[in-house]
Amino acid sequence: MALLRRQKILCTRVQADSATPGTHSMHRLSAVLRPAKSAKLSSLPAHRRPASHSRLSPCLIFSSYFSSSSSKMGSTLRPNNASTPFKVLVVGGSYSGLAAALNLSDMCLGKTARASVSYQDKVEPVDPIHAEITVVDERDGFYHVIGSPLVFASKTYAEKAWVTYKEIPALQASPNIKTVHGSVTSVDFAAKKATVKAVTDSSSSTIDYDFIIVTSGLRRAYPVVPQSGDKTSYLAEVTPHIESVSNAKDGVLVVGGGAVGIEMAAELKLVQPQTRVILAHSRSRLLSSEPLPDVLAEKTLEILKENGVEVLLSHRLQETKEVEGDPNTKIVSFTNGDSLRVNAVVVAISKSEPSTSFLPVEAINDEGYVKIQPNLFFPKEIPNSDSALAGGDLVDWSGIKRCGRAMHMGYYTALNTHQRMQELVNGKTPEYFTLQKTAPVIALALGDNAIAWGDEVTYGKDIAERFFSNDVGFDICWNILGMGEKPAAKV
Ligand SMILES: Cc1cc2nc3c(=O)[nH]c(=O)nc-3n(C[C@H](O)[C@H](O)[C@H](O)COP(=O)(O)OP(=O)(O)OC[C@H]3O[C@@H](n4cnc5c(N)ncnc54)[C@H](O)[C@@H]3O)c2cc1C
Numbered sequence: 001m002a003l004l005r006r007q008k009i010l011c012t013r014v015q016a017d018s019a020t021p022g023t024h025s026m027h028r029l030s031a032v033l034r035p036a037k038s039a040k041l042s043s044l045p046a047h048r049r050p051a052s053h054s055r056l057s058p059c060l061i062f063s064s065y066f067s068s069s070s071s072k073m074g075s076t077l078r079p080n081n082a083s084t085p086f087k088v089l090v091v092g093g094s095y096s097g098l099a100a101a102l103n104l105s106d107m108c109l110g111k112t113a114r115a116s117v118s119y120q121d122k123v124e125p126v127d128p129i130h131a132e133i134t135v136v137d138e139r140d141g142f143y144h145v146i147g148s149p150l151v152f153a154s155k156t157y158a159e160k161a162w163v164t165y166k167e168i169p170a171l172q173a174s175p176n177i178k179t180v181h182g183s184v185t186s187v188d189f190a191a192k193k194a195t196v197k198a199v200t201d202s203s204s205s206t207i208d209y210d211f212i213i214v215t216s217g218l219r220r221a222y223p224v225v226p227q228s229g230d231k232t233s234y235l236a237e238v239t240p241h242i243e244s245v246s247n248a249k250d251g252v253l254v255v256g257g258g259a260v261g262i263e264m265a266a267e268l269k270l271v272q273p274q275t276r277v278i279l280a281h282s283r284s285r286l287l288s289s290e291p292l293p294d295v296l297a298e299k300t301l302e303i304l305k306e307n308g309v310e311v312l313l314s315h316r317l318q319e320t321k322e323v324e325g326d327p328n329t330k331i332v333s334f335t336n337g338d339s340l341r342v343n344a345v346v347v348a349i350s351k352s353e354p355s356t357s358f359l360p361v362e363a364i365n366d367e368g369y370v371k372i373q374p375n376l377f378f379p380k381e382i383p384n385s386d387s388a389l390a391g392g393d394l395v396d397w398s399g400i401k402r403c404g405r406a407m408h409m410g411y412y413t414a415l416n417t418h419q420r421m422q423e424l425v426n427g428k429t430p431e432y433f434t435l436q437k438t439a440p441v442i443a444l445a446l447g448d449n450a451i452a453w454g455d456e457v458t459y460g461k462d463i464a465e466r467f468f469s470n471d472v473g474f475d476i477c478w479n480i481l482g483m484g485e486k487p488a489a490k491v
Helices: 026-030 058-062 095-108 145-151 155-161 231-246 259-271 294-306 403-426 461-468 474-481
Strands: 009-011 039-042 066-070 086-091 121-123 131-137 141-143 162-164 177-188 193-198 204-208 211-214 252-255 277-280 310-312 317-323 326-334 339-342 344-347 388-390 431-435 442-446 449-453 456-459
Touching: 086 095, 086 204, 095 131, 095 177, 095 211, 095 403, 095 474, 121 403, 145 155, 145 259, 155 162, 155 231, 162 231, 177 204, 211 403, 231 344, 252 259, 252 339, 259 277, 259 294, 259 442, 294 310, 294 442, 294 449, 294 456, 326 344, 388 403, 403 431, 403 474, 442 461, 449 461
Parallel strands: 086 131, 086 211, 131 177, 211 388, 252 277, 252 344, 277 310
Antiparallel strands: 009 121, 039 456, 066 431, 141 162, 177 193, 193 204, 317 326, 326 339, 442 449, 449 456
8 A cells, every 4th residue: 555645735825926818727717806807896895794705806806715634433344445535426517516526536546636726724644545436427527507698698608608528638538537417216335336327328326435425416407418328419509599690680589587587698799790689587686696796797788779779677577479470570579568579589497406316315405406525525414424425506505606716625525535634544634625605606797898706896808708718717717627738647
């Protein structure tokens, strides 16, 4: 058994001046953002703002608040060699699951975790640990969920937003990761076994694991996200939608003034400027169901209007009727008596449900979210909870559900799994990273503009460039996840 070097938790802050101008490097993402050209609105007087929230930083958008702590869960030593690797099952291969798999892979290969360049909390590399990481997902690749508003407006972007796992260089270069195209249908935590239904032929198989990391996110309806399981079907699914909104001579109605509806209307207007785009919301204020201030909602409304989106507040959809003899035209009526003639109606108001039906009821709350401990392990009443973790949208934790939060939680599940592995192999006391309560933060892509909220509102084209670039954040997320990087060394 290899002797592991002492591992040290480093908490260093990446300096803003290490950013590379004109690129979206990790350093730049970690820099405190105070753009000279962007505008900002404060809802709290300066003396009432908490010190740590006094400036909006991309760290707040692309991460969560964390700290580290020490605890000991057990002391049984376990052999670890090529024939007794740790088997790690990751359920869900999106932002959180890929962050978990790739960073755990790095650390088990004896390298620095790739996400450590993005975040303040890091660990030094230690000797390799044999591990086999299996990522199971119902999709055959990474789908950039936050790009959905643009996916449904642009064929070129739709092609970019889904990358099959076999085309992701980092996965192909990680010898200890494999992907399975399937759906996890049940987990036996006592026996450490999961049942997986293959997407291609519906056959069922059992996967034994030593660790399970659950990152299966939320189930979202069409057209909030496409429903296909493979890239070919996905392109066939979104193309008719893109064509219908592109040829809408009477206009497109987007229903729902939450974050998704707002972004859908804004991206459609950007890509199809000739199309009349109307956004209808049942309440008198946009973003009415989010814990966000009026000042953000008001500025968002102003930017949408400047971009040419027509916004109808206090308009609750009543019914949509096709015009007789013209299936491409619809008459939409609202409960206040108003009506509209449009060619397409995009409903962006469905409630998303956590994808946790395969978990025991003791592990989830009334709404289906996983009841994690602050160190992201399952609750102690679950058998073998010291080898089961969860991260991303499906966990019961504070803050708005965002991809940055999901990636950061995925990174922490990797760090804490690796800590526990070291305890099992050589008895090292684990130093677990723990979640802190997170305040609501958000950034919304509004065409070539964007708006962000930490404790103040910032907006402008440079905010759009920094948080979303010109591809609704695809390259930014790709780089944070390190999906293009090849590991420098192999075990
Ligand atoms: C339209 C839209 C716009 C958004 N815009 C933004 C934004 O601008 N900024 C931002 O930060 N956030 C945004 N979000 C939120 C962001 O997309 C989520 O926070 C993020 O997707 C959460 O990532 P995750 O890895 O936890 O889960 P998900 O991305 O939901 O991924 C879960 C994965 O698990 C798989 N899966 C599910 N069940 C199973 C199972 N039983 N077996 C196997 N695999 C399974 C799924 O196929 C999926 O790949 C937006 C969301 C939407 C819908």
